Amino acid sequence: MMMQTEELQQEIITPPFNIKEFCLDYHDSFATIDQVDPKLLAKFSQVKRFQERWEADGKFREQVVQDPYSAFFRYGLKLNPEDVRLKWDTSCKDILQFPLLKLSQGFFDRLDKVTDIDSEVSDSHIRAWRERQIARTSSQFNLAFHKVIQHIPVSFELSKGCSVGCRFCAVSALKFSDIFLYTPENAKLWRGVLEVMTGFLGTAAGNGFCYWATDPLDNPDYDKFCLDFYAITGSLPQMTTAQPLKNIEQTRAILKLSREKNAICNRFSILSLKMLEKVHQEFSDEELLNVQMNFLNDEAENSVKAHAGRQREANLKKGQGDEESHRQGTIACVSGFLFNMVERSVKLISPCNADERWPLGYMVYDQGTFVDPDDLKILIERMIQDHMPRMLRPSDLICFRRDLNYQTLVDGFQLSTRIKTFKFHHDSLWKELGALIHQGQYTTAEITQLLALKGVTSANISFYLNVLFERGVLDFEPQPQEG
Template sequence: MSLTTYHSKLQEHAIFKRFNERWVADPDFRKALNEDKAGTLAGYGINCSPADVQSLFEADVSQPSKAMRAMWQIVVTKTNWVNEFYKKQALPSDLRIYSWRERQIARQLLELGPFHTKSNLHASLSIELTKGCSVGCWFCALSPDRLSGIFEYSTANQVLWNDVLLVLHQYLGTGVQSGFLYWATDPLDNPDYEKLCLDFYKITGVFPPTTTAQALKDPARTRALLKISQERGCWLNRFSILSIKMLNQVHAEFSAEELAQVECLSLNRESAFAFGNAGKFRERANKEPELLQKQRKNLLWAPWYTGDPAYANTEEYPLASIGCVTGFLLNMCDRTVQLISPAAASDRWPLGYYIHAQGTFNDGAELAALLNRMIEEHMSPFLRPSDRLCFHNWLQFEELETGFRLNGRFHQSTTFQGQERHSQWREIGDLVHRGGKTVAEISEIVSVKCNVNPEVVQSMLNELLRAGVLDEINN
């Protein structure tokens, strides 16, 4: 699946994409459309016919109308492109980073469920170019402070920036291409954002995607950014739509064709979009439980939720993180690096991601030394004899005759068993479940009790590591 195929579908169906933006965001539009389709479509300047959207109002969707077929084609081609690029092409070249990333993804399936894990980009890199954010969205799952610093494109910073990118390219290899230049920030807060993107493109070969809530602050700048990014093959840009008024203004300022390759994320309160329950939103929802109940109703719009038995008969909210980086998070203002991976938001991890390691740097050489230390200490593909093992505390341990099973959230589970090794698996499961013992201690106990070579036991323990079931944060 090529990027050209995805972009061609966006261009082909630009008007239906615009219809969908209004349909998802605006309940008044949906109500008016139900009463007078032709008049409502004309009034909103959406150039399609009532027949094109008719199946949205029918219980039987076996014969979907044009709008529904168009959006499905966009979703399918986007999914295919994401799978091709993020899951096959833009992967870390270093085996240690790759194996760490894979086991974190395996853990996320058990902790965050199939939708998050399978649809997530699992990017290896995010870089913030400001300290804080000027927008202040009430629902932001990453809870940034107010804007207090900008990484300017000065002569000294230009040198530092290029050194940083070269180091990241050295350590991540093709994985650096999955990077983007924002996190708990709005990229357009930095007046030099475009220059920094061009350097990223020069070194990595990829122009990074942009998500901004400030598309209307300077429309000329926004158009120029879209132009230079699309000319360089950027796969996606996104506008965060914070209100219906903003949606009206965006649709008035930019034509459907101009925004064909721009996703408009409906983040207004009336939207059918379901928010991630982390950060500021989680704080608000803890005080106003009805807020989360509304999000559960919004989930009924999502086929991935209503059609997947993983989400049946569970009280767990499936959007407990918006994290899409399983790798390194840098801030160029503070010169900080964190090794992070998505996790269910909690009191300890309120932003919906684990911080496995962190540090600071002043130049490219210090960054290289810091990354090397993080890789050595946290990303080994194999357990060390001194590692103390226990399962994640949210996993439910279940003994089996031939081994054991670990049950996660959303009906997800993983089993370790075997007819020839059932006694070893049962003993290993019991020891790790109890916690507190090292790899060396477990290997010795199991090898003696089960009359098996310690190397076999260590190999079995490494299977647990690869499966993502071992708690690497607390041990």
């Protein structure tokens, strides 16, 4: 027989604990778990499990609304439902009336904040190129998505293909076929590659991670590569995996290593409710405190399948075209260098909304292979030379991006997407410059020459052109390459 509400309350509510007293001692953000009282961490862990089940499971949400105490008891949540009633009770408006929920929100917000890129790329050409990519995407991605996209400077695939095979994979990962094992030869190459990239990127290299169209836990030596990464860059790479249960002891060891090295959070991609239940069974509250759950199961409340790769192909078959306003058109989060260590290859990439030209949701500006670290250094230097000028070059063909709508203004022009509008006006030079660029047939030198005939100084022309260059509105989109 179902327990009565009063009994459930006694069963669920843990020993007396005055959360308001703790609110006086803690701020809304925390640098590390070590800063937080263990009693408060225990509360946070239960709030986290509740929120994960709430987001993942529609039936749980229905049960909570009907009878929260019974639902919490049924799912083993050691939490007073009244502490989180704001999540389902529309009559509750003010989060300040729910101090545990507010404080835990501040604690878990830090998992997003610590992934922010706070290290500046040391090479000025790479840094300026990345800033232009970020400026470009600000008018291509919706605001909410643009705020969270990382633009990481480097990532490394430690295998070829992926064993998971998600039907919605936004990067259309190949079938798993090979592994970059931690042999003496491979370890030497790996450390050499990390040293080369740290030379170009500086401490920002530590923001990199070791997966892409791969799952990191397909590589049995993943933790060994991470330790080298830490030794050379000073940071432990963030891990996102769709198979935390493949080798539970390996996953547990990686999570322990992350805590010991004060690393940023890791992420588990949850593909089914059964998988979530197993994760909650196999890993302790403490182990999961620094783990974000990315819910991709069909029942999830806010599951978003990006319109890219295999999901894009499925959407197109349903008549959902690229021109529609998709919530997310890519999962790509690198503006920089993508390595595959099996192939000894590297690509220069940056995110974009997936379309016919870039179906995987990222542009490939260049690519090549290398034999050893010295060869890699030459390859990276060539990519910088070819694609990362600090200013426009005389021979550059100047035209606007293909996704921008050009319109003349009385004293200038404007460029717009459905996301953002740029206005360049209050000066007659803008109007003349916009008209020339819109024709899409003149180089920097030719535009300078045409405007010089009208008495405009080359310095002034250069300044205006480079304002457009830095704003990311000029077309430097590469042509797709084979392979």
